[in-house]
Amino acid sequence: MEPAVEELLSLQTWAVVGLSSNPSRAAFDVARFLQARGRTIVPVHPAAETVHGSAGYASLRDIPFPVDVVDCFVRSSLVGPVVDEAIAVGAKGVWLQLDVIDHDAAARARAAGLTVVMDRCPKIEWRT
Helix, strand or coil: CCHHHHHHHCCCEEEEECCCCCCCCHHHHHHHHHHHCCCEEEEECCCCCCECCECCECCHHHCCCCCCEEEECCCHHHHHHHHHHHHHCCCCEEEECCCCCCHHHHHHHHHCCCEEEECCCHHHHCCC
């Protein structure tokens, strides 16, 4: 397993950007998967919905406690500001989901000391 993947999967608190209560969305299933593996999930969505029993927040800046990983379920064209916000709140890493690709944002995150995984899914990468 790639070291960056292994590192992020070992971390506890995952802010899942784009997570809503819509069960047909990939974020819903991946968040449930992470939670079943003992991770704390924090839904981040403009609607700030409670999902899988976890209180939601409208933005990363609204979360009143530290998060380890910012898992990005947003379009590539929208992920740059999310990565910048992850840097600003002191996340340890950013995970850009399958087909979410922004090399400039990834470079900014790495330059700020964050671990970056791009164009991958933790549910696929997880080794039980």
